[in-house]
Amino acid sequence: MSYLVGIDVGGTTSTVAIGNENCEILYVSDQFDTNSAAGPGPLIHAVVEAILKGLESLGGTGDEIAAVCIATPGPATLDGVLLKTPNLKAEYWDRFNIRLALENGLDGRGYHLDVQYIGDGQAAALGEYSVRSGKLTYSAMAAGTDIDPDLQSLFKVIVGTGLGGGEVRDGRVVRGREGRAGHAGHLLLPADAFRYEHDRELKVGNAFSTVESAVSLTALAHQLGYRLELEEWRDHPLNSQPGTVRDKAKRLRELAAAGDTLAQQLFDDQARALGIALLDINYLGDYDMIVIGGGVCDLAPEVRSRYLRLAEESYREHALDGFRNLEHFVFSACGDAAPVIGALANAYHSLEVAE
Known part of the structure; x- marks a missing residue:
């Protein structure tokens, strides 16, 4: 079994989502404290632990991760370097490469992965699109939401x-x-x-x-x-x-x-x-x-x-x-989960590009 992981880091709380190779969203974590005032180290540790906890609940391990993507509030560069991001203290976070930090955090646990990055607004739009177009299956989407495979924009x-x-x-x-x-x-x-x-x-x-x-x-x-x-x-x-x-x-x-x-x-x-x-x-x-x-x-x-x-x-x-x-x-249709679903969708996209 291969798993894909999306992470949404907010100014106050963060969330992890996990999907399988069949484009099914299997797991969305409870929100956990970003604790941004403590700096990047504790957050990266918390994110890695949340990923591994989610995998464990599904019967999986970090060795089965195929792709990872992290989303944060903007502005940031394409590569995930944060630029005086609102709600993240500039002293710790300005010019910080959160994508690379997560890559290093996973590497420190023995999981050698190329982490992707996307802004949280972009991720929210992509999450919404992915669920409404049927590209990802999300059982918790809002009741009455119509799936439209022809949706393009x-x-x-x-x-x-x-x-x-x-x-x-x-x-x-x-x-x-x-x-x-x-x-x-x-x-x-x-x-x-x-x-x-x-x-x-x-x-x-x-x-x-x-x-x-x-x-x-x-x-x-x-x-x-x-x-x-x-x-x-x-x-x-x-x-x-x-x-x-x-x-x-x-x-x-x-x-x-x-x-x-x-x-x-x-x-x-x-x-x-x-x-x-x-x-x-x-x-x-x-x-x-x-x-x-x-x-x-x-x-x-x-x-x-x-x-x-x-x-x-x-x-x-x-x-x-x-x-x-x-x-x-x-x-x-996705509520607060839209950005983390979008980060997960971008992880799927990174596999498509790699292929």
């Missing part, structure tokens, strides 16, 4: 602490000349995508009025803090609760599910801004499918449906006639 955005993205075209993930493709969060939005002037004043990277400054947890915290100071919301329950504005922003999903007007307004604004961003993206790509992933997938069903409807309405309101025929946006 998609763009996926991941709404989380920030906003990432990735593209698949002609069945292949797009990485770009230097591995930087997919940074949708840094596209610029028009002024009317924001309710208040204050909302446009969140600087992300080197720019204001970006997609990420409207569509992310960071954006929600920025906007919530301002709204709670307005006369309209002075009596809102969040004003009397302890914690930072960011802590309060993390409660917005449950408040929206309970019908809270302020929480619903914030998610409505986010959905409309995202619709404009997805139109910009589709103007360039003309995709078969546009997928929304990340934390918004976990909104309560009614809030989720409203979010999707408003994003689609905003897209069509601003679109040229020839682009209004996009059927609809879809939420991720």
Whole structure:
């Protein structure tokens, strides 16, 4: 039996996935602590141990690994050299070759393998594509997901602490000349995508009025803090609760599910801004499918449906006639597992290239 391995390293947690030669995803680990503040050594050790533990649960060993790929947040080079990656302390991680470090970590355990690298946004798009096209079999994909063997292209955005993205075209993930493709969060939005002037004043990277400054947890915290100071919301329950504005922003999903007007307004604004961003993206790509992933997938069903409807309405309101025929946006079929599935899919691809 041959096994292929994908790893997704996040700023907070990491995950390992294992598949077999029949393109079946056999194992997705529980998330484990990245512990990035401790530096690369403990993480590489934890990843190697997680791989071997997963193999052991399947009755396999490291000697049966055929290919490995690791994904991390960008930016990074094509070869896996991290470049001041968000949520990874620059003191330890800037200019660190995580691909080579994992290769050395496995080699130290006696497993001599060429490790591959992919950015996590690109991996999320590839994971989504691989499951939806039937190239990989994933038993835990979202109920009701249709398999489409003719699917050739998609763009996926991941709404989380920030906003990432990735593209698949002609069945292949797009990485770009230097591995930087997919940074949708840094596209610029028009002024009317924001309710208040204050909302446009969140600087992300080197720019204001970006997609990420409207569509992310960071954006929600920025906007919530301002709204709670307005006369309209002075009596809102969040004003009397302890914690930072960011802590309060993390409660917005449950408040929206309970019908809270302020929480619903914030998610409505986010959905409309995202619709404009997805139109910009589709103007360039003309995709078969546009997928929304990340934390918004976990909104309560009614809030989720409203979010999707408003994003689609905003897209069509601003679109040229020839682009209004996009059927609809879809939420991720893979949830939080999309990046690790994409890393696994890229491991399969590396075998195809080698052959």
